[in-house]
Amino acid sequence: MAWRNLWRNKRRTYITATSVVLALVLALFMRSMQFGSYETMIRAGVNEVGNMQVHDTGYWDNKTIDRAFFTNTALEQKISSLPGVLHMLPHLETFVLASYGDKTKGVQLVGVNPEAEDLQVKISGKITSGSYLKKGQAGLVIGDKIAEYLNINIGDSLVVMGQGYEGTTAVGIYPVTGIAHFISPQMNNLMVYMDLETLQKLIFPFQPGLLTGISVYCEPGLEDQLLSTIKASVGDHFEVISWKVMLSDMLQSIKLDNLSGMVMLMILYIIVAFGIFSTVLMMTVERRRQFAVMISIGMRKGKLVITSIFESIFIALIGVVTGLILTTPALMYLYLNPIRMTGEMAAMYESFNQEPLMAFSIAPSIFFSQSLIVLSLALLSALYPIFYVLRFNVLNALRQ
Amino acid sequence: MSIIQINNLHKTYTDTKVPVKAVNGISLSIEEGEFTAIVGPSGSGKTTFLNLMGGLDTPTEGDILIGDKNIKDLNSRQLIDFRLHHIGFVFQSYNLIPVLTAIENVAFIMELQGIPKKERHQIAMELLKKTGLEGKENYRPGELSGGQQQRVSVARALASKPKFILADEPTANLDSASTEDLLNMMAELNKSENMTFIFSTHDKRVMDKARRIVTIDDGKVVSDV
Ligand SMILES: Nc1ncnc2c1ncn2[C@@H]1O[C@H](COP(=O)(O)OP(=O)(O)OP(=O)(O)O)[C@@H](O)[C@H]1O
Ligand SMILES: [Mg+2]
Numbered sequence: 001m002a003w004r005n006l007w008r009n010k011r012r013t014y015i016t017a018t019s020v021v022l023a024l025v026l027a028l029f030m031r032s033m034q035f036g037s038y039e040t041m042i043r044a045g046v047n048e049v050g051n052m053q054v055h056d057t058g059y060w061d062n063k064t065i066d067r068a069f070f071t072n073t074a075l076e077q078k079i080s081s082l083p084g085v086l087h088m089l090p091h092l093e094t095f096v097l098a099s100y101g102d103k104t105k106g107v108q109l110v111g112v113n114p115e116a117e118d119l120q121v122k123i124s125g126k127i128t129s130g131s132y133l134k135k136g137q138a139g140l141v142i143g144d145k146i147a148e149y150l151n152i153n154i155g156d157s158l159v160v161m162g163q164g165y166e167g168t169t170a171v172g173i174y175p176v177t178g179i180a181h182f183i184s185p186q187m188n189n190l191m192v193y194m195d196l197e198t199l200q201k202l203i204f205p206f207q208p209g210l211l212t213g214i215s216v217y218c219e220p221g222l223e224d225q226l227l228s229t230i231k232a233s234v235g236d237h238f239e240v241i242s243w244k245v246m247l248s249d250m251l252q253s254i255k256l257d258n259l260s261g262m263v264m265l266m267i268l269y270i271i272v273a274f275g276i277f278s279t280v281l282m283m284t285v286e287r288r289r290q291f292a293v294m295i296s297i298g299m300r301k302g303k304l305v306i307t308s309i310f311e312s313i314f315i316a317l318i319g320v321v322t323g324l325i326l327t328t329p330a331l332m333y334l335y336l337n338p339i340r341m342t343g344e345m346a347a348m349y350e351s352f353n354q355e356p357l358m359a360f361s362i363a364p365s366i367f368f369s370q371s372l373i374v375l376s377l378a379l380l381s382a383l384y385p386i387f388y389v390l391r392f393n394v395l396n397a398l399r400q
Numbered sequence: 401m402s403i404i405q406i407n408n409l410h411k412t413y414t415d416t417k418v419p420v421k422a423v424n425g426i427s428l429s430i431e432e433g434e435f436t437a438i439v440g441p442s443g444s445g446k447t448t449f450l451n452l453m454g455g456l457d458t459p460t461e462g463d464i465l466i467g468d469k470n471i472k473d474l475n476s477r478q479l480i481d482f483r484l485h486h487i488g489f490v491f492q493s494y495n496l497i498p499v500l501t502a503i504e505n506v507a508f509i510m511e512l513q514g515i516p517k518k519e520r521h522q523i524a525m526e527l528l529k530k531t532g533l534e535g536k537e538n539y540r541p542g543e544l545s546g547g548q549q550q551r552v553s554v555a556r557a558l559a560s561k562p563k564f565i566l567a568d569e570p571t572a573n574l575d576s577a578s579t580e581d582l583l584n585m586m587a588e589l590n591k592s593e594n595m596t597f598i599f600s601t602h603d604k605r606v607m608d609k610a611r612r613i614v615t616i617d618d619g620k621v622v623s624d625v
Contacts, residue, residue, distance in 0.1 A: 009499050290497055290498065293495055296454075296456055296483065297484065298480055299480070299484075300477065300480050300481070303512075395451060395456060398456070398491065
């Protein structure tokens, strides 16, 4: 009966279902875009810092070279043998002064394992002139803003000066082998990469293997579990910091952005609920006379209510399914082919060292939650006819 | 035996500025097989009276006995069921469910009564034939003329096998030819099926077809011939 009503009254069904479709499409696009940007931000962030880092206890809060530690093969092997650990990148980093000619600048000097690091972080892809680091070779890859400021070129030698380990002084002179362009202006202005072993010799020539941290990359699903396992296995001497702590600024801004997104979504929902409600209202009032005749000739109000409920459920389902069918391929396409952005948005992305691409998320949870919300909104507004039927005055309706 | 017995029926509308005594002391008895017109000037209380008889409205005072049931004793849900099984209705216009075809409209009431699909289809077919709508079974109300729609309404009313059929100005929106047709058809059914019809009208030509004319004015019966 309900089905027949819908099928026969196509116009009414179309109009109501269309408002449901519209609602779902808008909500899905909004959420997909938002979560897409968060996902890329997080992915890029985690790619840079790892899922977690192991340091000497206290290093994260007070990053001095005195909190460096020596490689512990047994420990490294233990961590790398844990299921879910993909790889580990040892780092030695310290803040130094870099001079060339009459100019001096503070930079972050980072020692990396050239091959291993490149598998994950892909600095080699950001080189604009010169070449990437080689293991055991004393050369520097510097951000292009540093090169510009110091007016230094490939082949020129840069003097670095800083604190060594345990009160020593570290002074070295190395040729610039590559200039890189990082997306983030801050990184362009700050980062100097070099071979880990070479840097270790500079910072503490008396014993090899000095590190400030080890970035651990793992399978995303096992992250929380690994965090506690690794914490337990490294003991009190070491701290294990999750990317969530390391990227807390980013997470904070995501949270804030998400909040404003939710407000927008809320407004959308209100508009949508109102839209569905008004179509339902219009159509119910349109059928006033029909309801009156049905009740007069002997249809119980309860039966009419049940029919209305089924109609609402059908319309809402049709709307949601259609919305999903329409939106999913579009979002899939956008997920695979993100949109390039310009202007302010682009700048925001760049500040997080990201390509200014508008990414879309296809996380199932988005589809699930938005479908559910829109479905309930539709059903909620469709409750009106039921309410209407229950306090319906047959005689008044007949008299018109 | 009378099928409807009305005793000292009153209906006063109090939701108006001045209370309106729309039905003001009607006593009447209707026998099985009657073909009766309720007539009277506009505002005399015809619709109110028919609604009371049909259990669509509740009297302020007085009794309506249909068969051996006093409809005062029924709660609103029982009243709906009572209407479904015992009273046929034909309204002035827009009687039919627009999304259903003629045959579905007729079958609808039997669907409510719980008659099996096959049987109701067969009965609906027969009734549409009797009301002269053969071939129009699958037309929707919007595709039928006003007269044809009223015929479907009569067929639907008959389909529930009621004790009597109430029709409030069934011809008010019809041209004179359709009016004549509808009345002739009703008179025919009255004879062949011994179905009791009670209809209200303004129309002199409709009155002429009636076998009993009850005239009311100001909610009172002024003549009954
Ligand atoms: N719901 C109502 N509330 C208040 N007064 C009403 C209501 N329905 C009818 N009336 C009044 O009761 C009186 C009888 O109305 P009713 O509709 O029964 O007359 P009628 O004979 O059917 O008129 P018509 O020939 O115009 O259809 C009129 O004065 C009308 O204004
Ligand atoms: Mg009237």
